[in-house]
Amino acid sequence: MRSDRGQRAPLGLKIAAACGLLFLHLPILLIFVYAFTTEEKSFVWPPPGLTTQWFAVTWNRPDVWEALSLSVRVAAISTTIALVLGTLCAAAVSRTKFFGRETISLLVILPIALPGIITGIALRSAFSLADIPFSFWTIVLGHATFCVVVVYNNAVARFRRTSGSMIEASMDLGADGFQTFRHIMLPNIATALLAGGMLAFALSFDEVIVTTFTAGQQQTVPIWMLEELIRPRQRPVTNVVAMVVVLVTLLPILFAYYLTRDGDQIAGSGK
């Protein structure tokens, strides 16, 4: 017996696969369609008419811009914090042996394993205990807790596959710590950091639970959307925003995927 690559799959299996994919993606297509509907109070299928007016309406709504700008800023800053802290933590855990190393590794990963609601409540009570008013920075802090995990996981996997003697070789050839980081470590972990950073950004961008606990009056894009769904006014605006968000987040993720796809050779294995 041999499994033939060219062999055709049975028809039943093909139909099942097609149904599975449709089930996953049809609702997303529906969201796109509703962005063009003329009915603004509820979602009616089929749409009574098609229009592009909602794009102009969305463009002129300041609350959309505020939410979008807040989300981008929160995601960008949490990702930056996560990149620095996650890389440092990964370097410490994978490059040296110290007492409590495994515990620290577990504690860093914990925020993503815990339900968001636990992280949210914990942060909220900590903030009120310390009398920190809810602000932009409390949202950033909340998001950074799980962004660090994503970056850490990516970086630690890459560090493990980077030969330790490469760093010694660099030092041996006259490079100090900074030069070694700049010329040897960074190029070797760059794609891992990029992938981790993209994922962290995307996670932060659509985070709801932690945000509801750590935000004051501000609205990030997902929170704004939830609010919009409750009151029936210019409903298709939500769909337009959803469409833009899908396009804007999909492109960097595709880009990161193609960038890291063939960059997976093991760094620094001599043999």
Next chain:
Amino acid sequence: MTPAVSFQKVSRHFGSIRAVDAVDLDIVPGEFFAMLGPSGSGKTTCLRLIAGFEQPTAGSIAIFGERAEGVPPYRRNVNTVFQDYALFPHLNVLDNVAYGLMVKRVGKAERHKAAEEALSLVRLPGYGARRPGQLSGGQRQRVALARALVNQPKVLLLDEPLGALDLKLRENMQEELKSLQKALGITFVFVTHDQGEALSMADRVAVFNDGRIMQIGTPEDIYQRPSTRFVADFVGSSNVLPPDFVQRHAGQRRWASLRPEAIRVGRAANGEGVAARLVSSNYLGATTRLALDADGLKLHAVVPAGAALPAEGEAVLLTFNREHLHLMDEAV
């Protein structure tokens, strides 16, 4: 003359493990120095102490007269060829070789020219544009060598550089390293667990065991006149003879070593010599190695191929010249 590398009572302990224990060592400038020993004997730790990757727990190290303790690896005029070569996978061969000059801010044209020269030196001219992943093991080894040599180190450290190569390539590289060292006049410090490699390449050999140096000397010294049972056994598997046996044949109650090729195996059942029984024979090509049992004492003899061999289990008579029996310093 100032030694190239000087160890004074140098120890490196990892917790309760004494990786290097009170080692004294002077390496002469321009010599090819081998550190030989089984794994875990402290030879690689000694090399790392010279390179600066380890700091001594006690004692002092000097490189060409300058104190080395506390000096980081990047400020030492010493370069290392790593066991796994440790080439940088994201740089091509030329940039790998030029790396040391790049971090010292040598201009691009100048450092690439120097790197090309270093590649010619290791007989890899024109390989600069390739990636390390595209090279064979032997070629990577040469690139690692060029990358170290381009910095014109005062001491070149080689950590089992031939370990990953196959036999034929290893023999070629041994000769090449030796002639390169002669031509450049750089002090080479070479770590190996292969006694054949140490003996054939080095001007002097230090034999390590349990973090201590058992003996330092020329290959001939080490091979012909081992000072301890360990050296006799580890370097070329000499027969180690117990004091009682030596007293009977040499008149002194001391440990002694006897090289396997110094034993003659005769078939006479009686006469002058040591009565023994042939346990087994191993055909090695140019020679045959015989395992013998002399009244409970296990001995090995090496005889040239083609000599008439006794059958296994047969009684034989062993003879040797008294001057081949080397009395060792080790206390009884």
